[in-house]
Amino acid sequence: MVELTKQYPVNVRFIEEMPFNGEGSHYPVLVWNHKTILDYLKSYFPAIYKIPDPPHSTSYNYQIPGHQGTIGIIAAYTRTFCGTCNRIRITPQGGLKTCLYDSGIFNVRDLMRAGANDAELETAFVEAIGNRAKDGWEAEKNRQFGLPVSESMSTIGG
Ligand code: SF4
Incomplete structure (x- = not known):
């Protein structure tokens, strides 16, 4: 999916697991938090770098050198971007x-x-x-x- 950003000016976004599964179960430990998602992406694209997040962005945004598109990681469970949420x-x-x-x-x-x-x-x-x-x-x-x-x-x- 990240390879899509090479040819296309799209924003591919990944989201942390969330507890909204209709069963009320909460994850005691979140395996795929925004840091592990980024680390995983880095293992394939070591040159990935942070780009500025637009105002009220719900994702941390990144780009890979030479790629047209961008990548977003949404920290929906760890809730570290709520301050700008509207x-x-x-x-x-x-x-x-x-x-x-x-x-x-x-x-x-x-x-x-x-x-x-x-x-x-x-x-x-x-x-x-x-x-x-x-x-x-x-x-x-x-x-x-x-x-x-x-x-x-x-x-x-x-
Ligand atoms: S305040 Fe906004 S960003 Fe934070 S958890 Fe609620 S809906 Fe998500």
Whole structure:
């Protein structure tokens, strides 16, 4: 896959394993963290080098000399890039998530069905985003009723 970046100006990205398998199981030790992924790539491409990450990037970015494309490594489990994250998601059930790891801040669908107008929705969004957890670890700790991550990524929209 990395060879693709030789001929094509594409960004090939690798992501750490994550606990969103729908079973709520958490990895006590993560085998393929962003460092091991990079070490593995280095074993094949020793000249790989770091390039600047765009603002709000969700990956650490690299390039191989002479290649047109770039390579990204997403530290999605070790959560070392949360400080610049500006992502929000709305699940198919209407739950607003300000972090992949939270259990939903409020339900947009329910608020709309209860007759909330645009200004009320805006207030709810601004408040939720203004109070977002500082990182994925805090978001996970704040999950409702202390429930562990148990949803599947397919229900979140990674
Ligand atoms: S804040 Fe949450 S969604 Fe954003 S990068 Fe961190 S773990 Fe991912």
